[in-house]
Amino acid sequence: MEQASGFVVATRAALAQLSALAVQYSFSVIGAIILLILGWLISRVVSRWAHNGLSRIHGIDATLSQFFANIIRYAIMVLVIVMVLGQFGVQTASILAALGAIGLAVGLALQGTLQNIAAGIMLLVLRPFRVGESIETGNIQGIVVDVGLFATELKTSDGVYRLAPNSTLWNVPITNYSRRPTRRNEISVRIEATDDLARAQAKLMALAGRDKRVLRDPPPVVYVADFDAGGATITLRYWTSSSDWWISSRELTKAAKLAFGKQPEGIPDPQVSSHDAPGESGPPAPLGADEPGSVRT
Structure with a gap:
């Protein structure tokens, strides 16, 4: 009997503790859900405002404005997640330190990729060439098809597809044959x-x-x-x-x-x-035309 009564007392105590924890953390769970919903809505609104605002600035490419808008959106969501974890008693300082260490490790591992992104941002801001223009830089020559954050697509005068990393285009002089009228x-x-x-x-x-x-x-x-x-x-x-x-x-x-x-x-x-003028070279032949000195067969 004593064992049965002890088991009942322990069970009641456990249920009381569980009910207390449920009441205690129910508000945290509800608050976390509200924070996630509000953070998601705020991130979308702020990123949309940033995208529209950057698009109105002369010289800012649509790809670049979308890139910065996405960075703002993800940054807000990261802050919201850290705040949600703080609702449950997690030490946010250690989380931020871990995120910083992870970011540093990823940055070192993707150093070449980040160089291409940085070069792509500079190319999109300064606009040394645009889509449809004929350029020559180093051993790369052709018509610009697309300018992205990582690489630039070109089409040569003989119709060959070329993909050039942005870092290789940014670190050398660029000759743009189409920029001047x-x-x-x-x-x-x-x-x-x-x-x-x-x-x-x-x-x-x-x-x-x-x-x-x-x-x-x-x-x-x-x-x-x-x-x-x-x-x-x-x-x-x-x-x-x-x-x-x-x-x-x-x-x-x-x-x-x-x-x-x-x-x-x-x-x-x-x-x-x-x-051409002294010290210059002529532009590549138009698409579909023979190069100088070539013979059609």
Whole structure:
């Protein structure tokens, strides 16, 4: 009997303690649920405000604004979870210290990835190139298809897909062939000493005048670039839109060769060449066009 009565007393005591704990922690559980719901709603509202506010700033890319909005949202949710754990008596200081240590370890492990993210942010803010522009940087050349936080997608002039990590694009000089609306080109012709210099200059100027892609402002010019006892090199310098640079340089070079024609027997044909301004290189061929010097089969 005594054992039965003792068991009943222990059971009642245990139930009393459980009811006390249930009453004590029920408010904590309810408070935790309310905090989670409020935190989730606040994080969504604040991230949406941040995204809309950053989108209104000139020069901020949509990818970048969404990235910062997501960071704000996740940061708020982390704080909410820490507050919820604090409702149950968990030491939040140790949690924050553990999160800091985990963040440091992840940062060291993903050092290369973080470099790409940092470079991607700088590329999206400074905008050295945009989607659809033709660029060249190091050994990478092509049309920009997409600029992301980790890498940039490009399409080469022969239709090849290329994916370049942002860190490789940020640490080297970038040549953007599409950013400026106009480009300059030069076509040089080598003539003999017995040829009429004024007539040769007039021919080159006439070629520029007949081509509608050659801009009239600034006007094209023809000048003697070099001379020696054997002859002279005359150069046509003209400006055209960046979109017409490649095709105009090829067609005007061909027209110059045809304009000067075949020389009398014993005199070599004039040497015609097309080149960009000194110290620069021409842009890649448009998509679908042959590269200079290539032969279609």
